[in-house]
Amino acid sequence: MKRVVITGLGVLSPAGNDLKSFWTNIVNGRSNAAKTTRFDASGFKTHFAAEIKDFSMADHLDRNEIKRNDLYTQYALVAAKEAIEDSGFDLNKISPFDIGVIMGSAQGGFETFEQQVRDYAANGFQPHFNPFFIPKTLVNMAAGLISIKYGFMGINFSAVSACASSNTAIMDALNYIRWGKAKIIVTGGADAPISEASIGGYNALKALSTRNESPETASRPFDVERDGFLMGEGAGVLVFEEYGHAVARGAKIYAEVAGAAMTSDAYHITATHPEGKGAIQGMKYALHDAGLNAEQVNYVNAHATSTPVGDLSESKAISAVFGGNENLAVSATKSMTGHLLGAAGAIESIIAVKAITDGIIPPTINTQTIDPEVPFNLHIVIKEAINKKVDVALSNTFGFGGHNGIALFKKV
The missing domain is CATH 3.40.47.10 (Thiolase/Chalcone synthase)
Incomplete structure (x- = not known):
């Protein structure tokens, strides 16, 4: 059975907009929770979230990529770019059919769906839908768009298992390379769930913390006073590569995907x-x-x-x-x-x-x-x-x- 290693990492998250800043903030224990700015949350039970901050999507994606894609797909594209560049593999030296993309997402284009339904109602329920409505909402679109952008023509699909989606994608990527079905697979997950319907829905489930007076201390795992989770957003992407292929091209190897x-x-x-x-x-x-x-x-x-x-x-x-x-x-x-x-x-x-x-x-x-x-x-x-x-x-x-x-x- 073939060995699989990690040769690239990419992050866009509330804790940092790239791998370096992310890791620095994580190691230093910095909280990234604050009052929600995405919408007016004053009428909700939870008024806060962990949002991506100080980030301009226009610095990373062109106008059409932003216009035609849901925020979760945009997050995936940004993190994938960092991971692919970090890996440094040369598409000219490997068949595009040997490179796959397997991404996970729990909600896909949830924000797009919410906005389109709101627009439908505001327009008197007249059927004037955005032509990108369906592609923007599809859960598989992050994987599809990464593949299209870089010309990766191998295995390509999305894994959906709620909050286990990324690890489902990771397991699939590991096994497809083990089985010799790909030499490289770009994998990970993305979600953009900080929206009115999402926050409202999780509030209805009583899943979110309501520690509105102190958002930065709201998420307290294992603590006796924990009262629910802090909603976050973003994407993480890893480049998985067959060990022999990585060694042959002199790739930097972070670690092995053991199981x-x-x-x-x-x-x-x-x-x-x-x-x-x-x-x-x-x-x-x-x-x-x-x-x-x-x-x-x-x-x-x-x-x-x-x-x-x-x-x-x-x-x-x-x-x-x-x-x-x-x-x-x-x-x-x-x-x-x-x-x-x-x-x-x-x-x-x-x-x-x-x-x-x-x-x-x-x-x-x-x-x-x-x-x-x-x-x-x-x-x-x-x-x-x-x-x-x-x-x-x-x-x-x-x-x-x-x-x-x-x-x-x-x-x-």
Whole structure:
């Protein structure tokens, strides 16, 4: 079976508009939550979000790319550009049919759909729809547009498994290269869920924090006073490459994609299994896929969204798999980025990879008192980053519908 490595990384997020600034802010534990500027949220239960700031799309995409694409696709294009340039592969030296794109998204063009329905009503329900309405809303369009822009003619599709979408895409990309179906695959995820309908819908589910008086401290994974998640937005993109191909061209290699797995909780439409049964088996499957044991893992980037039920079930699952591993550190970086839904796994996989390359475990910020129900044997890194040798890192993602996606990375 072919080995797969990572040769490019790209980020556009509330924590930074490129890989360098993103990692600097994550390591330094900077909160990126503030009052929502995208729309007037004063009538909503939640008035804040983690928005991308100080960023001009016109500096990265041309006018038609902006006009014809939903914001989530624009985010994907920007992050993909950075990752592809970072990888440095030469399209003239590889068949375009050997390069694929597999991207994840939970909501796709949600903002476009919302705006078009609003316009339809404002126009007296007359059927004057934008000709780009359908392409802009399609969940697969980020993958399609990356392929079109760069001429990648290999495998191309989108993975949709709610907040596990990125890790689903990552697992698919890993396996297609393993099977010899591609030499390079651009993968990751993107979402743009900071809109009235999205925030209103998640408020109705009681999923979002309502700590309006202190947005910057709202996301507090594993804390006894956690009350819901912080909505984020953006994209993360990784370039996966067959190991021999990367070595032959002298590519910079960040880490190896060691293994991945998916399971289902088969329990509830929004809640995770209270004992973490699906998550436990998913992590075990990922370890088996990688040919590793639990004692070899040094870092787990937890899905932990700062919800009362989800954080507790995940902590039980991590303890069940890694409880005897005294060399394991856990952190929940959504406390800084917010929850990027279908892009979360990509962003957090990039964090896991950077933990390996830089020997730094980023912190879980805002967490003051760890919930006493969280298993005592978990070393959760809070408040400040720690220096630690990381040979193997794991990223957890869990999505509505019971989807569990786990990705494992290791030092080459």
